[in-house]
Amino acid sequence: MADTPESTSPDQGISRRSFLKRSTAAAAGAVAFPYIIPASALGADGHVAPSNRIVMGCIGVGSQGTGNMKGFLNFNECQVVAVCDVDRAHRHNARDVVNQRYGNNDCADYNDFRELLDRDDLDVVSIAVPDHWHAIPAIAAAKRGLDIYAEKPLALTIREGRAMVDTMHRYGTVWQTGSWQRSRANFHRGAELVRNGRIGQVHTVEVGLPTGSAIEPQPEMPIPDGFDYDFWLGPAPDAPYTEKRCHWDFRWIFDYSGGQLTDWAAHHCDIANWGMGTEYTGPVSIKAKGEFPEDGIWNTAINYMLECRFAPGASPVAPDGFTMLVSNSFPMGCRWKGTEGEIFVDRGDTITAEPASVLDSVIGADEVHLYQSLDHAQNFFDCVRSRRQCVAPIAPAHHAIAIAHLGNIAMRLERELHWDPATETFVNDPEADRFLERAMRGPWHLYI
Amino acid sequence: MMTTSSARPEIAAIQSYEFGQSRKPLDAVAKLVVGAVGTPNQQQLAHEMAALLSSGATLEAKRFACRQLAVIATEAQTAAIAPYLLDEDLSDMARYALQPVAGDAVDRALIDALAKANDDQAIGIATTLGARRTDRAVASLKKRAASGNAAVARAAIAALGRIGTPRAARALTSLNDHVAAERKYDVANALLLAASTLVAEGKGERAEAIYEDLVAPEHSDSVRKAAFLGLVRTGGLQDPETWRARLDQDPVLREAAAGYLRHAADRYVTLAEQQTAR
Secondary structure, three states, X not given: OOOOHHHEOOOOOOOHHHXXXXXXXXXXXXXXXXXXXXXXXXXXXXXXXXXXXXXXXXXXXXXHHHHXXXXXXXXXXXXXXXXXXXXXXXXXXXXXXXXXXXXXXXXXXXXXXXXXXXXXXXXXXXXXXXHHHOHHHHHHHHXXXXXXXXXXXXXXXXXXXXXXXXXXXXXXXXXXXXXXXXHOHHHHHHHHHHHOOOOOOEEEEEXXXXXXXXXXXXXXXXXXXXXOHHHHHOOOOOOOOOHHHOHHHHHHOOOOOOHHHHHHXXXXXXXXXXXXXXXXXXXXXXXXXXXXXXXXXXOOOXXXXXXXXXXXXXOOOOOOOXXXXXXXOOXXXXXXXXXXXXXXXXXXXXXXXXXXXXXXXXXXXXXXXXXXOOOHHHHHHHHHHHXXXXXXXXXXXXXXXXXXXXXXXXXXXXXOEEEEOOOOEEXXXXXXXXXXXXXXXXXXXXXX | OOOOOOOOHHHHOOOOOOOOOOOHHHHHHHHHHHHHOOOOOHHHHHHHHHHHHOOOOOHHHHHXXXXXXXXXXXXXXXXXXXXXXXXXXXXXXXXXXXXXXXXHHHHHHHHHHHHHOOHHHHHHHHHHHHHHOOHHHHHHHHHHHOOOOHHHHHHHHHHHHHHOOHHHHHHHHXXXXXXXXXXXXXXXXXXXHHHHHHHHOOOHHHHHHHHHHHOOOOOOHHHHHHHHXXXXXXXXXXXXXXXXXHHHHOHHHHHHHHHXXXXXXXXXXXXXXXXXHO
């Protein structure tokens, strides 16, 4: 598969001329599209003239969302004006953090994200809600013309992810996924070396993720004062309140997430795909084995091994196809194995190679240069202004997390599955297709 | 407590299940269900799971049964599940069970239920018909789209958008004359959704007509920009001189055009493009 514009630097990987040529070709039978754009629409340097501050609303300000928000507050070019959370304690805390930062009491706080989105002063939103809530506010925000920084994993199901990708495409939304490893030098370097064939033809990628957990059955509990639990459940099936269902622990319950597998595949499978050039496709077969909690409300896999086979031609560095293994039995991180060596990357700026000399290799001017971002939030703000693609766009986020979803479905059905990445359906397997989407509890739906 | 006539001890064991108890009996049934998919046992087990709904089983057990029916039910269980689409406690979970089940009988049951449902239930049923892309539901959804209940109307409008067939698009277009002014924004967004489906399914001409309507100044900026992008992507920008003059006078569309040129992300993004690229 040819390299894709999204995976190359907008400044280095694709020339303006070639992009215009492609745009024109895409509009076959029509006019030469660029011709109709007045020069006044394009700045002299090719960039849209920057506006003033980027006005942000933050939807979901629990631990992750507040952490993200504090990062945004460090940027003078961003002004947070509103926060939203169904837990009053969270949103009041976040509101106070914002007000303290700006030295005023101007930050508004909302229980309902729809009220925040109804404001007419927003440019962007940050979304950091539980996975089962990712799609609805993101699609609603895009419909209102807002750009989005959103947490991973992209979506609860493959169809929700597809709906999100198509929506952002439809509205021309600038999107940054919170898969911030793309903005770290070691991950970028490792992926770029792999993509340029420095370890030869890749036959295997080992993706190491964390081990899951179990918990004993939990009692129904009184809903804490100030916590809008019904709203928190949202589109998920109705269920009694218990503390270990909500906030951080939602990740371990299939109604709201997919376990450590989905939580971390959004990071390391994304990096694996980045290196392989498979950010816009997926495996064609998936075998998976998992060990699940024997009891209790947490029901996602504790131990797991996914064997995902990518077809010949899916990756430019694996002409014969390759296998991506995803498991908690590997060291955390991503290890690409090729005919001429291997490269391993992980957090803590880790990058190692066999032979070590691979790391000294220089990427030539005519080779693939992956999109380089030195700061994930800065990259988002830059792209909001320039209308360029962010370093972690939505389609690769979808394809990365689809690997984990496919693994969960294969574990659930206890058999090998065959997947068509072009149609995003299983091959002649309507029983498996049933797992691609779930009915939402009313009154919620994707396109509110 | 009344129980089903099932002889299976695993199913009998879950009928009194309440939240907080051990999940092991539920897991035993779930294992049976997965093991039965695609085997001669599927129908019988699905029948037994559906029978739980009319038994004296606890609400928690019935909800669990609906989850399993989403995996194992076929059209043959429609009659047993459909009445619960109108049940105060089980409507959402009955949809959970039926939504992934293929077949005309399911579509008919959902359409029938939509006609009888209260507002809360109608929102969910409309949404499920949209997710199933049930073209024969268009007329029923159009009626609900004109509801005085805003949430019902919006759900029905969104469902029409998701169905995305020419008939659904026509229904949406005609709705503009019947819905409240504040619903026109929802209709416009649903039309954009429908248009993208029409393009993906080779009906670009119909989509272009929708986009042409939606670039008009009476629509919101975000709708107009999206419609303009749709025209660009479908090659619908005929008459370049007219468009050049139009963009010169229209900052909203000009911004969309400039953004498109810089947003180097137009390949292998939508399903239609993925399939075309194969």
